[in-house]
Amino acid sequence: MKLHLRVWRQKSKESGGHFETYEAEGLNPNMSFLEMLDVVNDRLTQEGKEPIAFDHDCREGICGSCAMAINGEPHGPNKGATTCQVYLRSFKDGETLTVEPWRAKAFPVLKDLVTDRSAFDRIIQAGGFVSVNTGQAPDANAMPIGKEEAEKAFDAAHCIGCGACVAACRNGSAMLFAAAKVSHLGLLPQGQPERAERVRKMVEAMDAAGFGNCSNQYACEAVCPKEISADWIARMNRDYALSLAQKL
Amino acid sequence: MKLDPRIPDGPLAQKWTKFKSSVRLVSPANKRKYEVIVVGTGLAGASAAASLAELGYRVKSFCFQDSPRRAHSIAAQGGINAAKNYQNDGDSVRRLFQDTIKGGDFRAREANVHRLAEVSVNIIDQCVAQGVPFAREYGGMLANRSFGGAQVSRTFYARGATGQQLLLGAYQALSRQIGLGRVRMHPRHEMLDLVVDQGRAQGIITRNLVTGELRAHEADAVLLCTGGYGNAYYLSTYARGSNATAIWRAHRRGALFSNPCFTQIHPTCIPVSGDYQSKLTLMSESLRNDGRCWVPKAQEDRRPAAQIPEGERDYFLERMYPSYGNLAPRDIASRAAKRVCDEGRGVGSSGLGVYLDFSEAIGRLGESTVRERYANLFAMYHEITGESAYEAPMRIFPAVHYTMGGLWVDYHLMSNVPGLFVLGEANFSDHGANRLGASALMQGLADGYFVLPYTLGDYLAQHKPGGAKKASETEAFWEATEAVQARTKKLLGIRGGKPVSDFHRRLGKILWDHCGMSRTRKGLEQGIDAIRGLRKEFWEDVNVPGSGEDLNQSLEKAGRVADFLELGELMCRDALERDESCGCHFREEHQTPDGECARRDKEFSHVSAWEYQGEGKAEVRHAEPLAFEEVQLATRSYK
Numbered sequence: 001m002k003l004h005l006r007v008w009r010q011k012s013k014e015s016g017g018h019f020e021t022y023e024a025e026g027l028n029p030n031m032s033f034l035e036m037l038d039v040v041n042d043r044l045t046q047e048g049k050e051p052i053a054f055d056h057d058c059r060e061g062i063c064g065s066c067a068m069a070i071n072g073e074p075h076g077p078n079k080g081a082t083t084c085q086v087y088l089r090s091f092k093d094g095e096t097l098t099v100e101p102w103r104a105k106a107f108p109v110l111k112d113l114v115t116d117r118s119a120f121d122r123i124i125q126a127g128g129f130v131s132v133n134t135g136q137a138p139d140a141n142a143m144p145i146g147k148e149e150a151e152k153a154f155d156a157a158h159c160i161g162c163g164a165c166v167a168a169c170r171n172g173s174a175m176l177f178a179a180a181k182v183s184h185l186g187l188l189p190q191g192q193p194e195r196a197e198r199v200r201k202m203v204e205a206m207d208a209a210g211f212g213n214c215s216n217q218y219a220c221e222a223v224c225p226k227e228i229s230a231d232w233i234a235r236m237n238r239d240y241a242l243s244l245a246q247k248l
Numbered sequence: 249m250k251l252d253p254r255i256p257d258g259p260l261a262q263k264w265t266k267f268k269s270s271v272r273l274v275s276p277a278n279k280r281k282y283e284v285i286v287v288g289t290g291l292a293g294a295s296a297a298a299s300l301a302e303l304g305y306r307v308k309s310f311c312f313q314d315s316p317r318r319a320h321s322i323a324a325q326g327g328i329n330a331a332k333n334y335q336n337d338g339d340s341v342r343r344l345f346q347d348t349i350k351g352g353d354f355r356a357r358e359a360n361v362h363r364l365a366e367v368s369v370n371i372i373d374q375c376v377a378q379g380v381p382f383a384r385e386y387g388g389m390l391a392n393r394s395f396g397g398a399q400v401s402r403t404f405y406a407r408g409a410t411g412q413q414l415l416l417g418a419y420q421a422l423s424r425q426i427g428l429g430r431v432r433m434h435p436r437h438e439m440l441d442l443v444v445d446q447g448r449a450q451g452i453i454t455r456n457l458v459t460g461e462l463r464a465h466e467a468d469a470v471l472l473c474t475g476g477y478g479n480a481y482y483l484s485t486y487a488r489g490s491n492a493t494a495i496w497r498a499h500r501r502g503a504l505f506s507n508p509c510f511t512q513i514h515p516t517c518i519p520v521s522g523d524y525q526s527k528l529t530l531m532s533e534s535l536r537n538d539g540r541c542w543v544p545k546a547q548e549d550r551r552p553a554a555q556i557p558e559g560e561r562d563y564f565l566e567r568m569y570p571s572y573g574n575l576a577p578r579d580i581a582s583r584a585a586k587r588v589c590d591e592g593r594g595v596g597s598s599g600l601g602v603y604l605d606f607s608e609a610i611g612r613l614g615e616s617t618v619r620e621r622y623a624n625l626f627a628m629y630h631e632i633t634g635e636s637a638y639e640a641p642m643r644i645f646p647a648v649h650y651t652m653g654g655l656w657v658d659y660h661l662m663s664n665v666p667g668l669f670v671l672g673e674a675n676f677s678d679h680g681a682n683r684l685g686a687s688a689l690m691q692g693l694a695d696g697y698f699v700l701p702y703t704l705g706d707y708l709a710q711h712k713p714g715g716a717k718k719a720s721e722t723e724a725f726w727e728a729t730e731a732v733q734a735r736t737k738k739l740l741g742i743r744g745g746k747p748v749s750d751f752h753r754r755l756g757k758i759l760w761d762h763c764g765m766s767r768t769r770k771g772l773e774q775g776i777d778a779i780r781g782l783r784k785e786f787w788e789d790v791n792v793p794g795s796g797e798d799l800n801q802s803l804e805k806a807g808r809v810a811d812f813l814e815l816g817e818l819m820c821r822d823a824l825e826r827d828e829s830c831g832c833h834f835r836e837e838h839q840t841p842d843g844e845c846a847r848r849d850k851e852f853s854h855v856s857a858w859e860y861q862g863e864g865k866a867e868v869r870h871a872e873p874l875a876f877e878e879v880q881l882a883t884r885s886y887k
Binding site: 035184 | 298
């Protein structure tokens with residue numbers, strides 16, 4: 001099969017960018033989308049041109065590195081999948097695909113499809129943890145946790161920090177990302193002592209990084225490769241309001 | 249060269265306790281005067297960096313990914329072992345120790361493995377306290393599952409994403425220290441050289457992967473937590489960026505490389521589907537709790553699985569290893585799969601595959617229970633193959649997954665270069681010739697949380713704080729920086745006819761064919777010749793476009809593949825010199841009548857440790873003898 005690609009090329013953070021078109025031919029529908037980019041890149045190299053830069057690593061949907069929008073959709077057309085888990089059988093032979101980096105104020109483009117997502121790390125650094133030093137822990141079974149609670153906490157904790165939620169949001173909001181971590185720790189007994197402080201600090205860090213607000217469109221939930229529920233946002237808002245009330 | 253493993257005296261079960269209570273300590277006021285570099289942010293690196301910063305050391309952490317949370321530990325699926333005996337099924341520290349030594353086919357150091365089993369229980373406590381959402385029973389207690397090579401249930405898990413949850417726990421602990429200003433984090437930085445001055449590791453040279461800037465960083469000690477080198481095979485379950493550059497550069501600066509030929513080939517991965525393929529995907533070993541491996545009894549039986557009646561199926565692992573069945577260790581299960589495929593009984597279009605069948609489990613437990621246990625794995629399988637494992641059996645085949653070999657370390661996890669410590673998969677230490685499932689996560693976190701914080705203090709206490717000279721003032725740093733610059737320039741200057749991936753793919757094929765699941769003297773000799781030829785061709789004909797002054801992924805790959813081209817030869821040489829079969833290392837010349845590994849304990853009950861001699865010169869092989877005092881050397885049997 002073959003595909004027509006329109007790919008965003010940008011030399012550096014400071015420079016402007018533009019779309020370039022490439023023809024990808026002789027493709028196999030069982031190839032992954034990133035393997036198709038590998039083939040295009042090898043050809044560009046052979047032609048003496050610079051290959052397309054893009055983040056990728058595990059190629060099995062868990063590291064959260066790959067980050068590109070295909071035809072405007074973060075991670076492409078498949079529900080509950082990252083870009084690296086998209087296979088060419090999802091597209092029609094001869095289709096035109098527009099490939100872009102995440103577009104968000106808080107995620108500046110570094111080169112081509114590579115963006116700087118360190119703002120997510122700063123949100124976690126502000127409070128997304130339990131303050132327990134190595135060696136301080138009691139026996140693991142000393143604190144029973146209901147099976148359903150543990151499962152719910154896992155659902156929230158499964159976030160891979162890819163940033164698709166931000167890219168999909170018209171406001172460039174990181175609410176789903178932050179809410180997933182706030183809820184993961186807030187659902188568990190271990191997370192209770194710092195619950196109020198955590199949500200406050202994480203929301204402050206989120207605002208400081210330039211992420212926008214949530215206006216309840218739920219585009220984030222729709223594109224999340226781990227299908228993290230937007231319900232966590234409501235939970236975070238509740239926790240945040242409570243923490244402000246406690247501060248009074 | 250005499251290798252001193254510095255194992256403490258006394259009975260095995262008391263060595264670690266005794267060690268901890270007698271090591272030298274650094275006072276709290278002095279800790280902040282020491283600077284420690286930690287390269288890599290996987291389970292070993294993140295846990296070490298966080299724990300050291302908590303203790304008060306000044307830490308600099310580096311990773312090549314854009315965030316420390318993306319290190320490849322994140323992809324570990326099945327679980328983490330610990331001798332908690334929460335199931336009351338007879339587990340103990342002693343039994344985990346024995347299983348690990350036996351699983352490694354008696355090629356690991358007893359004292360290290362016993363310590364690993366001891367601290368395994370603390371790891372689970374620590375992770376739960378951090379908020380890791382392990383699977384639970386309805387009563388609220390932690391759940392366990394079984395893994396290969398054990399007859400007890402000691403594996404803790406978080407669905408099929410245990411590595412992710414453990415790494416996020418360590419990443420959160422690390423993030424806390426970054427937020428507090430005690431760790432300075434350098435993402436998108438790659439270590440390109442180690443600086444050794446006056447016989448000690450004093451720092452590293454890094455390249456900023458966004459700007460291309462080279463920088464020297466000095467420290468009182470350097471920790472390499474940079475993972476394994478399985479990507480030498482090109483196709484593997486590793487992340488695409490996983491590489492050997494940090495440990496290989498350290499090797500070239502004098503650190504010995506141990507057992508490079510011990511590479512784990514995991515039995516349950518999704519088979520290769522085409523030449524364009526960039527990676528292989530693991531299907532967790534936990535699936536073998538409920539999945540049954542089979543192939544048709546007849547050769548070239550091309551009927552769909554559903555049309556092959558029960559009586560015409562060969563459940564080969566259950567037949568060959570009745571007491572462990574589908575939970576035979578990885579090396580054994582992989583060779584068995586290879587054997588039935590070599591006999592012409594493999595399934596799928598390539599004939600390189602066996603079935604992993606859940607129909608019996610679905611009948612016994614119901615589809616919803618199977619879904620609860622393995623949903624994300626079944627979903628991954630569906631995404632890649634377009635097939636549903638609820639309806640038809642999975643097709644699986646062995647793939648490169650882990651490397652037991654790595655830099656040589658002593659009991660303190662210090663290499664032969666003073667001040668250079670190596671943790672996790674990057675060292676050779678605990679798994680012998682075959683790692684058991686769910687033991688990699690255990691080792692990474694044991695090293696970082698519970699071993700290194702003690703042993704590093706012992707080293708630093710012997711050196712004055714602030715002993716590392718300013719990078720700009722020493723010749724060793726200048727020399728190392730210039731060497732990196734020269735190499736970068738050389739790679740960019742070739743402008744040959746082939747992309748890096750072409751060389752990497754060819755190297756992988758050579759290693760898979762000659763240094764894979766089955767090895768022979770002749771094959772290894774051919775492999776070495778082929779790699780030398782390929783390496784020569786690489787330096788004449790590789791095409792690395794772009795410049796060194798900005799984000800250049802071709803350049804990153806080229807440097808890593810250049811190192812694999814050297815390491816690959818050493819892997820073959822190690823396999824050639826180890827003239828026996830043990831664990832993953834199966835030399836066809838040495839097998840029992842029923843095709844199992846035949847060890848030669850008298851000649852090879854030791855760890856190989858290779859010493860670099862300079863460009864193009866043959867490396868020198870040293871050996872650290874292994875003494876087995878507590879476990880009796882026996883022929884490993886899972887029958």
